[in-house]
Amino acid sequence: MELQVNNVFKHIAIAGLGLIGGSLAKTLRERNLVDKITGYGRNPERMEKARQMGLIDEFFIGFENGLDDVDLIVIGTPVRTIVRNARELLPYVRPGTVVTDVGSVKGPITDGIEPHVPDGCFFIGGHPIAGTENSGFEHALSDLFQDRVCVLTPTAQTDQHELDRLGRFWEMVGSRVIRMDVDSHDTIFAAISHLPHMVAFSLVNALVDMKDFGDNILQYSAGGFKDFTRIAASDPVMWKDIALMNRDNIITVLDRFEHALSVLKDAIARKDEHEIEKLFERSRDTRRAI
Amino acid sequence: MELQVNNVFKHIAIAGLGLIGGSLAKTLRERNLVDKITGYGRNPERMEKARQMGLIDEFFIGFENGLDDVDLIVIGTPVRTIVRNARELLPYVRPGTVVTDVGSVKGPITDGIEPHVPDGCFFIGGHPIAGTENSGFEHALSDLFQDRVCVLTPTAQTDQHELDRLGRFWEMVGSRVIRMDVDSHDTIFAAISHLPHMVAFSLVNALVDMKDFGDNILQYSAGGFKDFTRIAASDPVMWKDIALMNRDNIITVLDRFEHALSVLKDAIARKDEHEIEKLFERSRDTRRAI
Numbered sequence: 354m355e356l357q358v359n360n361v362f363k364h365i366a367i368a369g370l371g372l373i374g375g376s377l378a379k380t381l382r383e384r385n386l387v388d389k390i391t392g393y394g395r396n397p398e399r400m401e402k403a404r405q406m407g408l409i410d411e412f413f414i415g416f417e418n419g420l421d422d423v424d425l426i427v428i429g430t431p432v433r434t435i436v437r438n439a440r441e442l443l444p445y446v447r448p449g450t451v452v453t454d455v456g457s458v459k460g461p462i463t464d465g466i467e468p469h470v471p472d473g474c475f476f477i478g479g480h481p482i483a484g485t486e487n488s489g490f491e492h493a494l495s496d497l498f499q500d501r502v503c504v505l506t507p508t509a510q511t512d513q514h515e516l517d518r519l520g521r522f523w524e525m526v527g528s529r530v531i532r533m534d535v536d537s538h539d540t541i542f543a544a545i546s547h548l549p550h551m552v553a554f555s556l557v558n559a560l561v562d563m564k565d566f567g568d569n570i571l572q573y574s575a576g577g578f579k580d581f582t583r584i585a586a587s588d589p590v591m592w593k594d595i596a597l598m599n600r601d602n603i604i605t606v607l608d609r610f611e612h613a614l615s616v617l618k619d620a621i622a623r624k625d626e627h628e629i630e631k632l633f634e635r636s637r638d639t640r641r642a643i
Numbered sequence: 644m645e646l647q648v649n650n651v652f653k654h655i656a657i658a659g660l661g662l663i664g665g666s667l668a669k670t671l672r673e674r675n676l677v678d679k680i681t682g683y684g685r686n687p688e689r690m691e692k693a694r695q696m697g698l699i700d701e702f703f704i705g706f707e708n709g710l711d712d713v714d715l716i717v718i719g720t721p722v723r724t725i726v727r728n729a730r731e732l733l734p735y736v737r738p739g740t741v742v743t744d745v746g747s748v749k750g751p752i753t754d755g756i757e758p759h760v761p762d763g764c765f766f767i768g769g770h771p772i773a774g775t776e777n778s779g780f781e782h783a784l785s786d787l788f789q790d791r792v793c794v795l796t797p798t799a800q801t802d803q804h805e806l807d808r809l810g811r812f813w814e815m816v817g818s819r820v821i822r823m824d825v826d827s828h829d830t831i832f833a834a835i836s837h838l839p840h841m842v843a844f845s846l847v848n849a850l851v852d853m854k855d856f857g858d859n860i861l862q863y864s865a866g867g868f869k870d871f872t873r874i875a876a877s878d879p880v881m882w883k884d885i886a887l888m889n890r891d892n893i894i895t896v897l898d899r900f901e902h903a904l905s906v907l908k909d910a911i912a913r914k915d916e917h918e919i920e921k922l923f924e925r926s927r928d929t930r931r932a933i
Contacts (some may be wrong), residue, residue, distance in 0.1 A: 359750065436806075544850050546868065549846065549871045551907060552904070554907065554923050558925055558926050559899040559904075561925065561929050563830075581839045581842075581843070583837075587927065591917060592923050606850075608905070609850070611848040611905075614901065616848075617841060621841075621894060624890070629887070630880060632848060633844050633883060634845040635847075636847040636879075639847050641876055
């Protein structure tokens, strides 16, 4: 019996119709949550395709057009281009507009955008924790954000009213909104998302050159390894950008992980049964407690 | 239109009614593939429960009883106890009996058993690649081996006819049988199974002490980390035994993995975009090719 607040924003613009931007458009459309969706992109043929699919009402290639009637701009372009796109579009936003993004690193994005926001406009960083192995609006899903967390990263400058409003927007598309500061976001995601990706990429790379690997050794796997390395098939360019943008936090957690691994390796090397079992128990108990 | 060869073995004994032994019994029973199943275990109450559940026809606590009529003995006890149990039961097997096991390390098991097999009897190592997070025959599944690989590890001494017969047995319960030598098995499984477990255990342990970890940071995870660390909840004692029994191979692959990880970390540290992307592409392409 939840009261849904519709039309939190009436006219939204989505810059970059990838999987996230496209799914957001599709969800807003199917649930009839906004009056108008304007798309921004670089490729007119693809934007026209998105329009014909009904994801957007209209599109523009440059930000100099169409932004003067928009309430909310969601920047859904690749993480590395978010700051540049924000700076390009900010001169054209009208007072009262909220600008947000969907990048998975928040520190450099917030630092790169916040000082350039015109008076009377608002930037609030966002990170919907959602995605699939596919990319592009052709794979858009209208339930991509359903029951997923969307992190918003307010700063000391963030307007509380607009933060609430943006939170309701993400709740309308099904997400559970969590607020945290920018540094906590980048530390936590270095640990639970970026580190596992670095590990998975490296695990696959470590095995590629094995003598028996060419013989399709994964056919013997009971699923564990396949699950484990599923994320090793993630987009190399996106992850290169994340690795560079969250570099210091990632190196810190890599150091921690290397240490934990060397403790285990040493225990195995010296056949320290008690220590090995203790390490495995600790991991098992932690994982179970989650 | 496959011809199924029933009654490859008429009377089988299963030593150790864990998940694997229990599921084997359940499958043989439900598909009516053998005439009689005898269970061996240490705990009379549990064995009686298995009997009442219909998994076994009879049970004994010691191997001195009941083995004189058995065609096939499957040792399904924990990997570390397989050699001891095999040596205890071998004096009681009749000529023509095949003894196999389900341990996930094959070198030390084969070395520990083969020299003790009486003339006219046969030992062939086995490793059904199947399991769940649960243990014990109460969680037995009659489709646990369906469409899974079962590795058999013949040696120079293995009787070809009995190897074929044991292969047909595992095919009857739904498995695809692959034969490989003992050393290849232990090398390959160090890479695709044991290494990922060591990595997953260490990854969880590396994050436990993080400042924000206590705040249930995994709630922010979009599934990737949970998949990744699912195996970190595996049985500590079993994995301690595997780590010790396949120690040299595991240390070799840990070295390889540590090297791959340090190459990536160095590239991130010096912001080498080209190298980072190349490493991620290599992993992505390998994973996709599988």
